Amino acid sequence: QVQLVESGGGVVQPGRSLRLSCAASGFSFSDYGMHWVRQAPGKGLEWVAVTSYDATKKYYAESVKGRFTVSRDNSKNTLDLEMSSLRAEDTAVYYCAKGFNTAVATGIDSWGRGTLVTVSA
Amino acid sequence: QTVVTQEPSFSVSPGGTVTLTCGLNSGPVSPSHYPIWYQKTPGQAPRTLIYDTKTRSSGVPGRFSGSILGTKAALTIAGAQAEDESDYYCALYVGSGISMFGGGTKLTVL
Numbered sequence: 479q480v481q482l483v484e485s486g487g488g489v490v491q492p493g494r495s496l497r498l499s500c501a502a503s504g505f506s507f508s509d510y511g512m513h514w515v516r517q518a519p520g521k522g523l524e525w526v527a528v529t530s531y532d533a534t535k536k537y538y539a540e541s542v543k544g545r546f547t548v549s550r551d552n553s554k555n556t557l558d559l560e561m562s563s564l565r566a567e568d569t570a571v572y573y574c575a576k577g578f579n580t581a582v583a584t585g586i587d588s589w590g591r592g593t594l595v596t597v598s599a
Numbered sequence: 600q601t602v603v604t605q606e607p608s609f610s611v612s613p614g615g616t617v618t619l620t621c622g623l624n625s626g627p628v629s630p631s632h633y634p635i636w637y638q639k640t641p642g643q644a645p646r647t648l649i650y651d652t653k654t655r656s657s658g659v660p661g662r663f664s665g666s667i668l669g670t671k672a673a674l675t676i677a678g679a680q681a682e683d684e685s686d687y688y689c690a691l692y693v694g695s696g697i698s699m700f701g702g703g704t705k706l707t708v709l
Contacts, residue, residue, distance in 0.1 A: 513698075515645075522703040523639065523688050528696060537696030578650060583692040585635035587656070589644040 480504045480588040482574045487593030490564055498593060500557040500574030508532070508552035511577035513586055514559050516570035516595075526572070527559065531580040542568075564597045571595075601625055601693050605701035611679045611708055619704045620671040621689030627670035632691040634672035636665060639686045639703070648687075649674060676706075684708040 486498040498514075514526040527538045527548040536548050547560040557574055571592040578584045604622040611617035621634060628634060636649040647656045649665035652672065662678045672691070676683055689701045 515700075517639075522686075523637070523645065523690075523700045525690065525698045525700055528698070535696060539697070573644065582696050583698070584633050585647070585650050585690055585692070585698065586637070586645075587647055587650070589646070591644050 480576060482576060482588060482590030484572065484574045484590045484593035487572065487595045489596045489598060491599055492565060492597055494564055495560070495562040496564060496595060498559040498561070498572055498574075498595070500559075500590060502555045502557065502574075502576070505576065507550075507555040509580060510587075511580060511582045512548075512550060512557045513575040513577060514546075514548060514557075515573045515575055515586070515589075516568075517573070517592075518567070518570040521570075524570075528577070528582045529557070530582055535582060537582060561595070564595075566597050569595060569597045601699060603689065603691050603693075603699045603701040605687075605689060605704045607702065608705045608707070611676070611706065613679060613681060613708055615679050616675065616677045617679060617706065618668070618673050618675045619687055619689075619706070620668065620673050621691065621701050622671040623691060623693075625693075628667060628672045628691060630667070632672070632693070634665065634667070635690050636663075636672075636674045637688045637690065639688060641686075645688070679706075679708050681708050 574590040575586040576588040602624040637645045653665040
């Protein structure tokens with residue numbers, strides 16, 4: 479059974495940094511692309527970033543490119559999202575999500591329950 | 600700027616059939632966009648319903664189906680039930696590693 483558990487959310491001031499983590503279990507982590515998706519309060523889902531199974535390919539939404547960095551540790555079955563220069567509009571629930579296979583294009587198979595990030599002075 | 604479009608809201612009677620669509624402002628949606636549909640209920644994690652245009656995820660009832668209708672991806676719910684009242688999001692792969700969500704459709708069953 480796939481389990482994805484996010485952690486690291488909280489309240490952070492604008493301009494500061496925050497690191498989210500996702501602990502994965504129940505599947506062969508190193509065989510799957512992994513995504514981050516967020517949902518701001520009252521808004522829709524927004525795809526944020528993806529890393530390929532082997533971390534050689536990483537892609538980002540325009541809204542976070544240059545500020546966010548996705549990484550993974552296949553030896554520890556963990557996925558991270560380093561967020562810097564945070565803005566109020568980054569306030570959202572952040573979901574860790576598993577892809578269908580090694581590819582980054584085919585979408586999301588399973589989701590974590592999310593962690594809330596609030597950017598506020 | 601690439602935009603994925605969805606109807607903001609839709610209403611269906613219990614037992615009725617509804618088709619939600621997912622378009623792309625830059626052209627027709629095709630299987631190479633890997634259309635995928637998610638259900639999102641407030642306070643819960645999203646749930647993957649349909650992937651790769653028309654493949655139902657494990658455990659998803661048979662009343663949910665996906666297709667390409669004309670120039671758009673489509674999600675059809677045949678025999679809608681009260682528990683289907685939710686927000687539905689489509690996502691498309693738009694190239695260069697980038698996926699995009701539509702704005703979501705709020706489905707009311709009444």
